[in-house]
Amino acid sequence: MINDRFISELMCNKKVSSSLRNILEKAINGENISLHEGYELIEAPMDNIPVICEVASHLRNLTKGRTVTYSRKVFVPLTTLCRDSCGYCTFAKPPQHPGAKTLSPDEVLAIVRTGKKNGCKEALFSLGERPELIHELARKHLRQLGYETMLEYLHDMCELVLNETGLVPHVNPGSLNHEEMCTLRKVSPSMGMMLESSSVRLTEKNGPHFGCPDKHPLVRLDTLRLAGELRVPFTTGILIGIGETRAERVDSLVDIRRLHANYGHIQEVIVQNFRAKPGTPMCGSTDPSVDEMVRTLGVARIILGPEMNLQAPPNLMPSEYGRYLSAGINDWGGVSPVTPDHINPEAAWPKIRELQSVSSSMGHILRERLSVYPDYLHNPHWWLDDNFQNCFVDLVSSDGLIRESETVL
Helix, strand or coil: CHHHHHHHHHHHCCCCCHHHHHHHHHHHCCCCCCHHHHHHHHCCCHHHHHHHHHHHHHHHHHHHCCEEEEEEEEEEEEECCCCCCCCCCCCCCCCCCCCCCECCHHHHHHHHHHHHHCCCCEEEEEECCCHHHCCHHHHHHHHHHCCCCHHHHHHHHHHHHHHHHCCEEEEECCCCCHHHHHHHHCCCCEEECCCECCCHHHHCCCCCCCCCHHHCHHHHHHHHHHHHHCCCCEEEEEEECCCCCHHHHHHHHHHHHHHHHHHCCEEEEEEEECCCCCCCCCCCCCCCCHHHHHHHHHHHHHHHCCCCCEECCHHHCCCCHHHHHHHCCCEEEEECCCCCCCCCCCCCCCCHHHHHHHHHHCCCEEEEECCCCHHHHCCHHHHCCHHHCCCCCCCECCCCCECHHHCCC
16 A cells, blocks of 8 residues: 555655656666666766665564664774785774784784673674785784784684673675684674675776785675675675766675575675775765765665665764665764774774764664674574574574663663
8 A cells, every 4th residue: 555655645746757766666666777778877867866865664564663873882903013005094903103002812802892881782893804915914924913814813703702701703804715604603603704896897997996816896895795605694884985987886785685685695785885094095085975875875775675784884974864764874883982993093983872863863763783683693503603502592583783771771
């Protein structure tokens, strides 16, 4: 019935072309839109974007209702050394930089214990990719700690955090092979890696991913495929504003949809806006506007469908992120009361009460979640290692979200 109402209103909207109406009607009726329909959608005139967002919000409401979620986490920057040199990154530090370091086990525990005292449920490990392959300093750090590779050290730090604090690790180690992912799955029930973009063009000379072997789309997509084969609840997403075209954003979203259709393992997709930073090759680039974010989010929801969890970070558009709710998102991502966003340290996290207020003003109810989404918690024998089968019982209610009594504002 509601589908009929939406379609009827679309047919009466004279600003919307017949071709665009047909695409939106397909989405409302639960059909996948094609790649070329996605191209048409993302290039729609600006005065058509509110209609696209209305359809996106309708699709979101079909499965998520008015609930919008976030994860209360502590961020652990295990190492700031990296073998890649992205044109926009300030997280990775060259060996001569005073901020080039690898955390000791005591430093890891100190960060995580502070998070636990402040109500965090998740320890998010961020780290540069395979720095020991090119940096002697990374090899030196690892030798001092008794390890050969950063991924071996990551595994043991996840295990340490689990045993000593009970916080649940979520790892963002970048591209992985089969053996590495199998090993990490035993200590981290969910993992993440941004696809960023499917565009090989961005890896060419003068592109943001030139000289970054781990950022080649085929490498990233292969890691996403392995995560599906190994049944790892996985987070991925796209980074917009790094030189990609709108059509290339659609390519990336369709690639993610295809992999998820095969395996069902993509538990959330992030649409993140690039921010130019001083001292990087892309310091003079223009940040995407909130209008561009809203356009991309609305199209992402329509491409990915009503079941997908769609996220956008609130700290990267601090005065206007409430608009994202009108474009079909249902998650704010990880928000920390104790640690900064190490990828974008200039962008402070909003307070949880502020996030609650903004969500409420847009007609949504804010709920806390774990790093593993409810659908995956409800089928633990398929999605989780034996170590995590009974790990979350005391924390979540029947809907798979954090019990209200466990949430700290």
